[in-house]
Amino acid sequence: MGDLFLSFNPQTEVIFEFSGNWLAALSVLLVVPQGYWLVKGQYEKFFLWIIELFVDQLRPIFGKMVSPGSFLILLSMFVFVIMTNFLGLMPYVFTSSSHLSFTLSLALPLWLGKMVLSVIKQLNYNLAHLVPEGTPGALMPVMVIIETVSLVIRPGTLAVRLAANMVAGHLLLVLLGGQGASLGGLVLIGLMIGLVLLVTLECAVACIQAYVFTILSSLYLSEHSSLSMSKMGE
Template structure:
């Protein structure tokens, strides 16, 4: 019986109907103790420098009215980048390639932003529905368009991350499946291609984590 091509991304290990694959989401916690050694390592110094850079950038995007909120988005970036990189290892389940995981990150954030904004800054939220300089005749249409674009924000965040992660993994899987039927020369080219794709996926893992965190920060910065 032929299974779906995307079945390789489905959880398969379970105990009493409880999936064990999602436990890989918490493997990133294993890296945290390395940051607390008395003698700092190159890894801890590099990670601290990256976190400080992100903190300064998110602080600029959020503005002075959201003091202390950068820790949420830095933690979000850390969680996603750890899961993206761990998913590149063999036999490790990539939780960020599933909409269940990505929607669980984007939907609560967006929902809390909306609730906070409409309760505390109602006039400002209404003003966002009509961009400055819009002709009066187009205002009803702009309200509809802005409302729709606002409603689909958590979905676009989730789909962007999941689609980018699953696309590279799927390409690696398809190429590796052709290995047994190729000659020795072609297998050498295949290995080189796989290595280059793995480097590309490493870059995508960082870029998509950064994009997810920055867009979440921008959505939060709009609520003032």
């Protein structure tokens, strides 16, 4: 079982057991070369097409009242997560998005910053938001507890969802790939075809999980954006 989870170990036995595998996350910066900003080509057109589609998905969530820079922050998060997921599918590359410490560091700061700002700017609205309209008086204390818990666990659920989906696919690839040495003939061919299909599925999962992670983050942030912008306008 130790070899099964060896690819998820961030420790590298180089000097003082330095966690050098985390540096693999910085290799995302090399995916978009400098030539992208200098030379116009099909790569730039494809990238801009992805950006337009993603922004079109975010506009209905935030509506007309949107904070300046919100799209840019969420777009940067989406590109970073999807590139990290794809790099984790390459051989001998550490999958940083499979660790809760990585995914939680993406989900928690944005959520926490928005919550602190909304509490400072609109405390009464946030307290009233804990009790849905039409709730009977006897159920109000229970609803406050339920809404508070659901509000607090949001970054945790985002982090666990992304990490669990990435770990599940990688473990399945390791389990199936480890059986190839003991197989032969048509069974081995069937296993290779299954692995190719599974890698294709993992590529789709890498895109979908990055999209879901970013969209859910935007949904959580948009709950207080409209009121905050209306107050800023006043």
